Amino acid sequence: MIYKVQGTVHHVEDVETFSGRNGANYRKQNIVIAETDERGRENCIALKAFGEAVEETEDLREGEAVSATFFISGREYNGKWYNDLNLVHVRRTAPVAPTEDRKAEAKAKVEAILNGTAPESQESDLPF
Helix, strand or coil: CEEEEEEEEEEECCCEEEECCCCCEEEEEEEEEEEECCCCCEEEEEEEEECHHHHHHCCCCCCCEEEEEEEEEEEEECCEEEEEEEEEEEEECCCCCCCHHHHHHHHHHHHHHHHCCCCCCCCCCCCC
16 A cells, blocks of 8 residues: 655655675665644654665755655564555655755855856866
8 A cells, every 4th residue: 555645854864875685785765754734743754765766865855845655564573563664756846945055155156257256167078
């Protein structure tokens, strides 16, 4: 069964790379999505992304509005049961708004270019 959650990105962990038992490399990333229920309480849901799903999560930023689909899997280990919420797909539901830091950085770059004080790149794509 597939479930859906809409909310804002509350936390994004770094991408982890590890080797499986068969020697293949895998990538994993955990994200937390905060949703607000009908009573106004915030509920945080931790989702685990594997493989191709990591490509959708690795550029997410905290505070972005998203919609995610996931499935629940469970397993037994040493007599205890564990559940995972495995991400299937995530998409932004609102355009990414630049943060104040990004706005200030972009403004400084534009002003430097207009004033002729922008540092020149040491490397160039030009063939000469």
